[in-house]
Amino acid sequence: MIKGETKSGFKYSIEEKRLDNYELLEVIGEIDENPVVAPKALNLLLGKEQAAALKEHVRDEDGIVPAAKMVEELGNIFQNQDQTKNS
DSSP states (O other): OEEEEOTTOOEEEEOHHHHSOHHHHHHHHHHTTOGGGHHHHHHHHHOHHHHHHHHHHHOOTTSOOOHHHHHHHHHHHHHHHHHHHHO
């Protein structure tokens, strides 16, 4: 189990087998050209329950979940994993 926290304070845990998922690699490879696949990447990486919790974490006072903030959080999670691997 890999645990981490994004810059905004969202705490998450990822089962290592989720990182060894070919479908996740496919989605990650597509995310720069097609950001609409970000929700699929989040679900594959975090699972539906944690992905929903992340949405609630970034939801603003008007009830909107800013897309840019979700993509930023996803980027933080991947950066944290890279730092963990390099430590």
